[in-house]
Amino acid sequence: MASSSSSTSSPPPSHLNPVNRNRFTPRIFLPAGWLQHFHKVHITAFHLLILLFLICPTTIAAAETKNHRNSYSLYCNDVVPESPSSPTPLTDPIVLTIWHAQFTDSAGRTQITPSRVTSPNQVFFRSSRAYKTPNDGVFKFDAAITLRRYRFPGHPLNTTRRGLRLVHYRPPRIPVDSSYYRSGSHDFTLSGFWNSTSGKLCMVGSGFEGRYGSLFSVFKLHYPDKSDIFNTFINGTLDIYNAGGDHVETLVILGVNLRNYEFQLISKAMEENSFQPCDNVSNVSLTLERANELCLLIHKAGVFELEYKDDCDRVNCDILQSGRSNVTLPSSVFFNEVECWESGFVRYLLGFMSNGARSNFNPNATVTAEGKWEHDKRRLDMVACRMLDGKGTVGDCSIRLSLRLPMFYNLRGRDFIVGEIWSSRRQDETGYFGRVKFRSRINRDLRHDGVQYEYTEIEKVKQSYAQKMITRGKGGNFPEATSRDMRFNMLVRTQNGHVFGFASPLFVDDKSFTPDGVFGQVESRGRHIKKSPSNLVNISYELSFRPLDGLNITELPQFSSVRISAEGIYNSKTGQLYMVGCMRVPVPYAKFGRNASLDCEIFVEMQYPPLEAKGGSTIKGTIKSTRMKSDPLYFEPLQISSHSLYYNQVKESIWRMDLEMTMVLVSNTLACIFVGLQLYYVQKHPEMLPFISIIMLTVLTLAHMIPLLLNFEALFLSNRKQNVYLGTDGWIEVNEVLVRVITMVAFLLEFRLLQLTWSAKTKIEGQKSLWISEKKVLFLCLPLYLGGGLIAWFAHLASKPHGRTLMVLRPVLQQRQSFWGGFKAYAGLIRDGFLIPQILFNSFCDNKERSLAPSFYLGTSLVRMLPHVYDLYRAHSSTFSVRMIYGNPKMDYYSTAWDIVICILGFLFAFLIYLQQRFGGRCFLPKRFKQNIVYEKVPVVGIDT
Secondary structure, X not given: OOOOOOOOOOOOOHHHOHHHHHHHOOOOOOOOOOHHHHHHOOOOHHHHHHHHHHHHHHHHHHHHHHHHHHHHHHHOOOOOOOOOOOOXXXXXXXXXXXXXXXXXXXXXXXXXXXXXOOOOOEEEEEEEEEEEOOOOOEEEEEEEEEEEOOOOOOOOOOEEEEOOEEEEOOOOOOOOOHHHOOOOXXXXXXXXXXXXXXXXXXXXXXXXXXXXXXXXXXXXEEOOOOEOHXXXXXXXXXXXXXXXXXXXXXXXXXXXXOOOEXXXXXXXXXXXOOOHHHHHHHHHEOOOOOOOHHHHHHHHHOEEEEEEOHHHHOOOOOOOOOOOOOOOOOOEEEEEEEEEOOOOEEXXXXXXXOOOOOOOOOHHHEEEEEEEEEOOOOEEEEXXXXXXXXXXXXXXXXXXXXXXXXXXXXXXXXXOOEEEXXXXXXXXXXXXXXXXXXXXXXXXXXXXOOOEEOOOOHHHHHHHHHHHHOOOOOOOOOOOOOOHHHOEEEEEEEOOEEEEEEEEEEEEOOEEEEEOOOOOOEEEOOXXXXXXOOOEEEEEEEEEEOOOOOOOXXXXXXXXXXXXXXXXXEEOOOOEEEEEEEEEEOXXXXXXXXXXXXXXXXXXXXXXXXXOOOOOOOEEEEEEEXXXXXXXXXXXXXXXXXXXXXXXXXXXHHHHHHHHHHHHHHHHHHHHHHHHHHHHHHHHOHHHHHHOOHHHHHHHHHHHHHHHHHOHHHHHHOOHHHOOOOOOHHHHHHHHHHHHHHHHHHHHHXXXXXXXXXXXXXXXXXXXXXXXXXXXXXXXHHHHHHHHHHHHHHHHHHOOOOOOHHHOOOHHHHHHHHHHHHHHHHHHHHHHOOOHHHHHHHHHHOOOOOOOOHHHHHHHHHHHHHHHHHHHHHHHHOOOOOOOOOOOOOOOOOOHHHHHHHHHHHHHHHHHHHHHHHHOOOOOOOHHHOOOOOOOOOOOOOOOO
């Protein structure tokens, strides 16, 4: 292929060379006679600065325009001569785009390790405006090019950038591939000319990079105006210079041409009847109303697994024809769409891979293909050509592909899309390879209209579980087979560990079970399901999970998963599900002693909990092999469990969360109101301020200050990402803001009350008894709080861990979280008993002053007791709660016993305050402890209220 790229770098632009810098020194031209009146104008530094900002941008812009024009003449005139262009862009512009493009350095390196990254260095190029020139076929273009995953030479691998600062950090203890330390992307704005006749394109432009500052680039590309399968790829170079004129890098670019593609080989192959071996599948394939719908289905199918035939141990099965001996054959293939027309014609890049990691475009493992959907034969036929080198040269177009949509599913065959790859050459010819089948990996969420399911193992299930199926369960209502509750996330466990997986029905009776709903759950398309007199329903399932110890599958490709296809019977009266399953057992792809086979000696049992079950109830089940232990395919039983919610539980939990968030707002608002009433009370009776306990006010103030500092009130948001079914994030965030605002208001009001009380006590002269009483309260409360905290801590250590199963992998973190949660709960308990310091203070002073307004101590006590009253109601009325926001156990002690005790103590403390303010601080003490201490009332003057 002709190309204008060159491996040698061009000299730097003259305007970037240090020797020629003085040639472009900006000059400022002033009006004539301006200097004559200069002495009459009072010039300040501010005026000079404004003048500088007004003049410099215009001067610099003019200089850059001139420099770019001179640069194009210097670097691109030998490619496409510069021509004058029209001032206005074309109304019907010509668009130049590079598709599926990648770049390497001049030595062919991608700067990253291909085995550790999902996609190579990528290039995105698209023109924005096109201008006509006097020369026929020559157009001027403005465009932009983006380099993604590119690291400039000389960048340190252990640094990151924040603004203009260079931040160093210590490298990790475990070595990490240096390719992970790469800058994101770099953009260049380009301008230049394209000759549509010769296909040559040359552009110059500029960009910016943090380390090098301003950059200059020269982009040369061979971009023909017409393309076919032999001219699929276009290549070129991008030379990059820094601000000092030094050459930074030459990048070699390879991409796909989208200009005026002409289909040649597919029409010829169809005329020659090259796809005759697939003619017998039309009666078991689905048709499509719109041909281009197939492109969307292929995109949804994702990666396809390759299955080699038995003859691969005798003949060459290397589709890529690498020519190397003992090569590891590809394990999968993916289709990168290039173009898809409504007429049925398609273009694809087929990427083959051996480790399961999908890459965007690897020339050494890519073939280019063109094809057409044959409506009558219900299949997509394609002709593919290998890339002969890494520069885009295409040849050897003997590869044939055909794919279709199966009409019938069963236990052993339920693939979304299936197909075949073969060679059009004879077996004795060079380039021949054996037939290879491919099938889609994922089908749990992909269904075609018109697909039918054939149950083939129902009798086997009935014979094995006949007695268990007629056994009645524990009673209650269980999910219907067609409900969205049949789909769930699961935890698969062995004695050696556990992994996460997913289970979903495929068909219920003869009705397809398809995704529907914002909660990641499903509804079946058909609600009329055939049931036997014993309420048994035929059902098929898909189970998938990552490989784990205890399952003797050691040949799985990297990133692959274990998938079990199952079918059986579900009893909607007992919630019991019994199925027989098949698991695909892969073999090494470099050896072909046998095909990848299905192990169908597997039974699956599951028990669904009742719909009214409590939150602790889970879906439980077992996956077990019926083979002998000496069989290589035998594995130990796998335990299945799931904490997935039923749909009704989700709706109830969302309603309860909204209710609890509203109650949080109401409680905090009431707290503000009651503190405000106390402030109003002391404003009318300022002589009562000295008799309010500072310790009590400090406890209340800290109770509202600490949540603002540590974000306690927003704990219900900490695991929002885990609950993907919550569709009220906006409402939650609004409530979070309101909670913070109201908490801030309560804190400010309580702090104001504390300030007034402190000021009032310090202004009373000759009365040290009040401060002595405060000290006694402090000396008594501090040991009480510390002692209670130690008792709570020892009780926490003595209690057995009963955390969730999901926490077993991180016991240290779970212990820290439990300690922190225990500390917050104990702090909530102290806040519940906020009246204790005031009761002690009144006892030491033995005063009858009504220092606290009834609305304050009764109302605040009620606010503190309401969460416990609600917790009692929640425990006896709710079947499940997703996230406790109001009455959160992490914020206080919540259980039936604690709720009752705290409510009784709250009423008791409020009643004691009432008695003290009516009959004296020691009215409830025995007579021998009652010692009347008479205080001389001192008029309170000048207290700032």
